[in-house]
Amino acid sequence: MFDKAAGPEVLKQHNRQLVMSAIEAHTPVSRARLARYTKLSRTSISQIVDELLPTGIIRETGESVLTGGRPGLLLELNADAWHALGVELRDTEWVVVITNLAGKICRQLNIPAEYKSPEDTFRTLGQKLAAIIKQTEYKLLPAVGVGVPGIVDEEAGVIIQSEDRGWVDVPVRRLLEKEISLRALVINRHIAGGLAESRYGAGAGKSHVIYVGVDTGVVAALLIDGQLYKGHAYGSGQIGHITAVPDGPLCSCGNRGCLELVASGRALVRLYGEKAGLSGNTGSITVESICQAAMRGEKIALDCLEEMAGHLGIAIANLINIFNPNGVVIGGSVLQHNDLLFNMIKKVIEQRTLKYHLSRTTLSPGHFRHNAGSVGTAALVLDHKLGLLFNHERAVHIQIKGAPIREKSRT
Incomplete structure (x- = not known):
């Protein structure tokens, strides 16, 4: 407000x-x-x-x-007057996009990821971004959006902690700005995916949106009146660490039975290996191969997807019952292969959600199947465009509805 x-x-x-x-x-x-x-x-x-x-x-x-x-x-x-640069750090690649002011992708590059120490990782990323900035023909706003894993202090541009990478207190902004001439705006990569879907994707036009990204982990983004809800200390959306199975397997966070242990990409591969009797030898098994097997009607694959969908559907139904959104978008790399898993999740949500809430929301698969995070980081830059052009820090996305703030009378 x-x-x-x-x-x-x-x-x-x-x-x-x-x-x-x-x-x-x-x-x-x-x-x-x-x-x-x-x-x-x-x-x-x-x-x-x-x-x-x-x-x-x-x-x-x-x-x-x-x-x-x-x-x-x-x-x-004037959509093509300026452009926004964004990058998402995924497990195997760094996805870079340049969009115009309307969020249209003008260029995309998929760079093989080079993860080393945090310092070396962001030095390498900064050097690659510097080369892109130097070579591009587009007029860039003076910032780059950076989507990273983990809990992020967006004001400081610091990864507070990333369970996936084992990083703690990584000064991403400072490390990148040593290499590039643009300001680095840092955000959790799944939260960025929610921003992309809310601005330009399946959640566009909705005032209250829940986005759930299912990848190696599970993260939710909550947008209220178009604004990302970040929590008291930037830790909102960590639904991957809500308890799904009491007394379940031990999670890296120290809890047991976390949602991402039973409903993420890694969990799906592990579950398939267990049901198929592969004794931990799942090197050739991927999320994509499991989804393809399920589409062919393979029972083990279908059972795995059903079990995963059950956990996700219950978790998302709980979010809907708590927050009463008018749009729910389910995305992430695990759902990019086909709509089978989405339809399974949707069925569980419809069974578990209050009818009043269900009748007042939409359930949609993500529009951006492969690049939601990178488009979202560019959207973050676009949200800051006036601050960047007029040299102030305030960046607010305002949805036009109701009575806005009036200027005081000068009489």
Whole structure:
């Protein structure tokens, strides 16, 4: 919520973002309609538009048809004036994307991952990004979004801890900014996936979205009025560590029976190996091969997916019953191979969710099957675009609805 006591400069930044969000939501749009959508005065609209036009982020186009007075020029997002750079650190590759201001992917590179020590890893990544920045023909906003595993202090740009990689207190921003000329904006890679789906994917147009990413682990992103809910200390969304099986196997977090031990990509491979009697020799078994076997009707594969879907469906139903979203998106690498697992999860959710809540939400597979995290990191940069262009830190995604903050009267 906006703090009215924050001061005139913050109010100015807020209203600038309010106008920018209205232009993006209703492009092309007249100044008169902007005043109506934002509840700001015509004078304020003119001042803000005059600030935005020189950046190239918006442009004038055509003429509006008015019933009285002179027709005015319409305003629209100039989608290709600037571009956003984002990268997601996945297990086997680093996925880099460049998008325009509307989130359209203009270029994607899949770079083989080179994991070493944290310092060497981000030095190598920084050098590769520096080469991309130098060679690109696109005009980049002065930041790069970086999606990493683990709990992330986004303000400091630090990985607090990553169970997957065994990293603790890794200063990602500082390490990367030694190598590149752009500011590094750091976020959990699955949370970034939720941002991508909320902005441009299966959750677009929804005000309250839950995104669940199923990969080597399981993470949820919660968006309330378009804003990521981060928790008191950036630890929200760690549903992979809720208890799914009391007295189950020991997790690296120290708990037993965590959801990601029974409902992640690693868990699926391990479960298949156990049911197939492979005695831990699962080197040739992959999530993709299990899904393909299930599509052919193989009973062991189907049983494994059903068991995994049961755990995920119950966990997601609990989230729906608690948060009452109007959109639920299930994505991640485990679901990218086919829709069979999604349909199994959906069936469990429909059985376990309160009917009132279920009737007021949608259940969708992720739109971005292979690059949600990288698109989300670019979306993070786009959320900061006005702060980057006007040299302030405030970055807020505003959904145009209800009555926004009004300027105080000068009388």
